[in-house]
Amino acid sequence: MEFWKAILGLARNKFIGVPVAVLAAALALAGYLALPERYVASASMVLVTPSGGGSIDRTKPVAQTNPLLQFSDDLRTTASILILAMNSPDVFKSVGVTEDGSTDLTIDDGRSNPTLLGVGTTGPFIYVQVESGTPAGATKVLAATQERLRQELDDRQNELKAHPITFVQLDDVVRLGPEADASTKLQGAVGGALFGLVAGFGVAYAFVRGRLRLPARLRPAPEDPPAETPKTTETPETPHENHENGVPQKVGSPNGRAPDREAGPVEDGTGSKDGDAVDVVSGADGRDPD
Incomplete structure (x- = not known):
């Protein structure tokens, strides 16, 4: 039953049914003309x-x-x-x-x-x-x-x-x-038409069944969809040292400090805190002591 369904489907296909019909008509005419009267x-x-x-x-x-x-x-x-x-x-x-x-x-x-x-x-x-x-x-x-x-x-x-x-x-x-x-010529025409139909649909059916049975490596590869452009992610700028006025600074810090240093006064070894107005080396008036 499935065989006849497949043949009917091939006959409905205009790219198969029309050429097979033309082939059958040509062979019928050839059979009619080939046989003598x-x-x-x-x-x-x-x-x-x-x-x-x-x-x-x-x-x-x-x-x-x-x-x-x-x-x-x-x-x-x-x-x-x-x-x-x-x-x-x-x-x-x-x-x-x-x-x-x-x-x-x-x-x-x-x-x-x-x-x-x-x-x-x-x-x-x-x-x-x-x-x-x-x-x-x-x-x-x-x-x-x-x-x-x-x-x-x-x-x-x-x-x-x-x-x-x-x-x-x-x-x-x-x-x-x-x-x-005319019976002999009519028999030739009918024989040519039947041969054209059987041969045409037989070749088409064998071709379709052959494509279905091809191994995966021999089947034509399906077209791949267009690849999407990968989204770019912003990477943080790599900090590097910048020597300005003889003081090491890190790029990206608004106050010249490293981004990971906490703000606030830091004591040094002299007891003074960072940010004091008094200079530990010079005096209060800025002149060197005697």
């Missing part, structure tokens, strides 16, 4: 007894009977004998039909003709059909076959030493001239 000619014949009957008695006058009222199983047996005798390679060659030729010959009791299929079992019919590539060829082979049938019937009756008055005759019931038969 055929012509069919046929004839239906029936065996009849002579009007004087099948026997002769010189002591009695000949009774005239209607040949159409004298059909019997004997005539059907004679028709079967003729059909078997005609269906041989030698007879086919004599009427112009060879094994490798383009002409086909059919001789039977009407079973191959749908029209005679129902009545073939009730009468001594012989059906002849010729299929050839040209109308003239079909007509020629049909005429030669009918002539050979009559000759075969007379030869067998002569071999059996039947009296000529009692000879069975072979008459035409209907004869159809060569007509164009």
